[in-house]
Amino acid sequence: MVTPLVNAQDGKPNAGALTAEQAKKLKNPVPYSKKSIAQGRGLFIRNCAGCHGNDGKATVDVIADATDLTAPKTWKDGTSDGEIFRSIRDGQNASMPAFKTQFHEDEIWGVVNFIHSLWPESMRPSLQDKESTEPEHGKSK
Amino acid sequence: MDEKTKPNQDHEAPSTSRRNFFINPAAAAAVAAAVTGPGQLLAATTAPTIPTIRIPKEIPVTVSEPAKPGSFEGRGMTGAEVFAKLCKDEELAALFCCPGNYTVINAIAAAGVPAYGGRSEGSMCAAADGFSRVTGEATACSGTEGPGFTNMIMNIASAAAARTPLLVLASNMQIAGDDREAFIQTAYQQPTTTGMKKFGKRLIAPDRVHEYGAYAFRNMKSGVPGPVHLDFPGEVARARFTDSANLKDYYTKEKYRSESRANPSNKEVQQAADLISKAERPLIVAGQGVFQRKAWEVLQQIAEKQDIAVVTSGPMRGQFPDDHRLSASVAPNALMSADLVVFVGQYCMPSPGEYKLNPEIKAIRVHPVQEDLGRNWPLDLGIVSDEKLFLEALANVLPKKKRDPWVNELAAARQAWEKKNLDEYALGLKHSAATDHLHPAVMAKEVHDFLYKGDIDPKQTVTASGGWTTGLYAGRWLRANRAGQGVVCGYQYGAIGPDLAMMIGASAAVQRGVGPQAPYKGAPVLVVTSDAGVAYSMFELDTAAKYKIPIIAVIYNNNSWGMWPSAVGSARSMHMYLFQENLRYDKMAEGLGARGEYVRTPEQLRDALKRSYKAASTEMASTLINVQALKEFTSGKDYPPGIYLNPEPGTGAFAH
Numbered sequence: 001m002v003t004p005l006v007n008a009q010d011g012k013p014n015a016g017a018l019t020a021e022q023a024k025k026l027k028n029p030v031p032y033s034k035k036s037i038a039q040g041r042g043l044f045i046r047n048c049a050g051c052h053g054n055d056g057k058a059t060v061d062v063i064a065d066a067t068d069l070t071a072p073k074t075w076k077d078g079t080s081d082g083e084i085f086r087s088i089r090d091g092q093n094a095s096m097p098a099f100k101t102q103f104h105e106d107e108i109w110g111v112v113n114f115i116h117s118l119w120p121e122s123m124r125p126s127l128q129d130k131e132s133t134e135p136e137h138g139k140s141k
Numbered sequence: 142m143d144e145k146t147k148p149n150q151d152h153e154a155p156s157t158s159r160r161n162f163f164i165n166p167a168a169a170a171a172v173a174a175a176v177t178g179p180g181q182l183l184a185a186t187t188a189p190t191i192p193t194i195r196i197p198k199e200i201p202v203t204v205s206e207p208a209k210p211g212s213f214e215g216r217g218m219t220g221a222e223v224f225a226k227l228c229k230d231e232e233l234a235a236l237f238c239c240p241g242n243y244t245v246i247n248a249i250a251a252a253g254v255p256a257y258g259g260r261s262e263g264s265m266c267a268a269a270d271g272f273s274r275v276t277g278e279a280t281a282c283s284g285t286e287g288p289g290f291t292n293m294i295m296n297i298a299s300a301a302a303a304r305t306p307l308l309v310l311a312s313n314m315q316i317a318g319d320d321r322e323a324f325i326q327t328a329y330q331q332p333t334t335t336g337m338k339k340f341g342k343r344l345i346a347p348d349r350v351h352e353y354g355a356y357a358f359r360n361m362k363s364g365v366p367g368p369v370h371l372d373f374p375g376e377v378a379r380a381r382f383t384d385s386a387n388l389k390d391y392y393t394k395e396k397y398r399s400e401s402r403a404n405p406s407n408k409e410v411q412q413a414a415d416l417i418s419k420a421e422r423p424l425i426v427a428g429q430g431v432f433q434r435k436a437w438e439v440l441q442q443i444a445e446k447q448d449i450a451v452v453t454s455g456p457m458r459g460q461f462p463d464d465h466r467l468s469a470s471v472a473p474n475a476l477m478s479a480d481l482v483v484f485v486g487q488y489c490m491p492s493p494g495e496y497k498l499n500p501e502i503k504a505i506r507v508h509p510v511q512e513d514l515g516r517n518w519p520l521d522l523g524i525v526s527d528e529k530l531f532l533e534a535l536a537n538v539l540p541k542k543k544r545d546p547w548v549n550e551l552a553a554a555r556q557a558w559e560k561k562n563l564d565e566y567a568l569g570l571k572h573s574a575a576t577d578h579l580h581p582a583v584m585a586k587e588v589h590d591f592l593y594k595g596d597i598d599p600k601q602t603v604t605a606s607g608g609w610t611t612g613l614y615a616g617r618w619l620r621a622n623r624a625g626q627g628v629v630c631g632y633q634y635g636a637i638g639p640d641l642a643m644m645i646g647a648s649a650a651v652q653r654g655v656g657p658q659a660p661y662k663g664a665p666v667l668v669v670t671s672d673a674g675v676a677y678s679m680f681e682l683d684t685a686a687k688y689k690i691p692i693i694a695v696i697y698n699n700n701s702w703g704m705w706p707s708a709v710g711s712a713r714s715m716h717m718y719l720f721q722e723n724l725r726y727d728k729m730a731e732g733l734g735a736r737g738e739y740v741r742t743p744e745q746l747r748d749a750l751k752r753s754y755k756a757a758s759t760e761m762a763s764t765l766i767n768v769q770a771l772k773e774f775t776s777g778k779d780y781p782p783g784i785y786l787n788p789e790p791g792t793g794a795f796a797h
Contacts (some may be wrong), residue, residue: 090781091778
């Protein structure tokens with residue numbers, strides 16, 4: 001499944017963006033598995049770590065005042081899969097880029113899964129790999 | 142009173158004001174009206190009593206004075222002249238300075254080193270760096286005592302991050318006054334440059350001035366280059382010598398440094414060749430060392446011999462042409478497929494993850510300094526070698542091999558990258574049309590088409606980019622199709638706003654046709670930067686005008702610091718991130734003796750670029766093009782895609 005580029009703007013900024021309500025209803029079609037977490041991590045490291053840091057804690061202040069991805073309770077724009085997907089796809093606030101021109105949808109879902117793996121253990125979804133119950137990355141320290 | 146010293150009497154004499162860039166007055170008036178509107182024309186025609194901006198006669202006269210180096214005969218040589226003679230013998234390519242350190246800068250100019258004086262020491266430091274980045278040559282900057290010297294700090298640090306062979310000079314009071322805060326401008330200079338130099342020394346023994354000059358060039362011209370900082374107390378600069386025997390280690394460069402370079406062993410070269418031959422999708426990262434050692438031709442031979450992909454890295458670009466079929470610099474999606482990376486001349490090493498490479502990739506690194514091998518990036522093979530000697534040795538043993546699938550993948554990745562950028566350009570056009578302001582994707586694409594798709598040789602124009610939103614977009618569209626064609630102003634250190642000043646140096650190098658710029662001698666240079674950035678060095682348009690070193694500065698004016706989104710969530714912060722809206726940088730440029738253009742549409746930008754390039758080529762006139770934009774274009778939520786970091790390595794990369 002590939003997300004088309006933003007539709008015609010018709011003179012309106014970001015006319016192709018998802019609304020908050022639309023986002024809440026979205027279901028993650030990519031299982032929360034070690035494989036998808038690893039794929040998401042690869043994209044995250046190359047595209048997101050500049051602001052959020054390799055560990056997602058956003059302790060580097062060079063580029064932007066980015067969100068600490070390891071502390072979902074502090075987030076302002078929702079923590080459901082669809083809301084995270086929306087933030088990545090359409091951008092968030094003024095400093096978070098819209099990645100819909102760079103990532104396919106399934107890639108964005110992979111990043112969503114990786115972000116879940118950064119959460120405190122008690123808040124993470126259950127891994128859907130049969131052979132393991134522990135994610136490769138993002139273990140609590 | 143002779144012609145050289147006679148003060149200017151006639152304020153209506155021919156000048157460099159924009160009115161005189163056009164031979165035909167009617168055409169000039171028409172262009173002025175079209176570009177700047179009737180207000181500008183009115184101002185130009187109704188204020189005849191205001192003297193025009195002009196270049197004083199002393200400037201061209203003194204620039205063209207023959208060299209007159211010091212001599213041990215008669216009154217003898219000053220310490221400054223001894224040092225200047227050494228600089229000349231070492232072929233120091235240029236000096237950029239502000240007045241101060243008078244004895245030294247006067248001596249260097251007298252010795253015959255091309256010298257340029259500008260408006261701030263920091264900018265002059267960046268200019269010296271820029272000259273070096275497009276030529277690979279050692280250059281110098283200079284300032285006075287404490288304040289002039291400290292004004293250079295950001296740009297010294299930037300040069301250090303870029304491993305530029307930059308000679309930082311400054312006067313520094315008297316040895317006799319050390320620690321007394323005598324008179325003014327006391328500074329402890331050497332501790333200040335700790336961490337930003339390869340070598341530094343406060344000269345405290347007059348008879349060792351030549352010896353430490355040798356230290357300076359030995360460090361700049363050996364191994365991995367870097368800035369050298371010397372500070373001159375008066376006792377050293379003004380000491381007099383009538384006999385070379387009174388100077389310590391006074392001998393020629395052949396005796397105080399060596400051109401011998403580290404050779405790789407046959408075994409290591411064969412190991413590298415075997416690894417490359419076995420790989421299916423090998424990739425060479427051609428860094429700064431390839432440029433510094435002028436190894437771009439043998440690099441291309443190797444790449445073509447085995448269909449090896451090449452991506453460039455470092456503070457300058459073009460050591461492998463972006464328009465080559467094997468270039469991965471504009472094919473970032475292919476980088477992840479590479480199964481072997483060969484770092485050659487990568488002076489500033491990234492860590493895995495900072496480059497868009499497969500975590501499992503095998504790695505070879507060739508570097509002149511053993512201690513750096515294995516730092517940051519785990520290696521399968523580390524080779525201590527001069528970059529050029531390694532590549533020449535490799536070219537001799539590497540068998541020919543075709544890699545059609547890899548070449549096809551590179552081509553597909555290049556198309557995908559271009560399509561992505563074109564899609565963003567299409568979005569940018571819509572944003573521009575909807576707001577009547579220019580989106581950065583449109584600005585960058587228009588500059589690209591003008592430089593590489595029109596009548597201009599795509600290899601001709603040296604370019605650079607800077608700024609945040611501006612630099613990220615421009616970085617995706619600017620190309621380096623030959624050695625020394627691209628400058629990455631913010632490389633690694635992320636210096637703020639050196640861009641225009643750096644291009645002063647680059648333009649001086651192109652005007653003189655130094656090194657790889659020789660075939661393009663006299664061509665204009667172009668920089669794309671931001672309104673925030675240009676404030677740091679815009680006064681150097683005066684320097685560009687007075688020396689006739691033309692620059693086209695495309696300024697993306699979005700009324701703010703690029704980081705304004707960081708204020709969005711903080712109620713009392715935004716005022717710290719914003720400027721007055723619609724500031725007229727084009728008018729400021731006119732006030733500095735350059736041309737000014739104001740644009741808000743793609744068509745206006747296209748026409749302004751044409752006029753500016755013509756003025757630069759024929760009149761040696763610089764132009765600032767004010768591209769009026771909106772800060773909101775930075776926001777991906779409102780105007781997708783907003784900003785995002787470019788893949789590294791490749792075009793638009795700036796970290797490593």
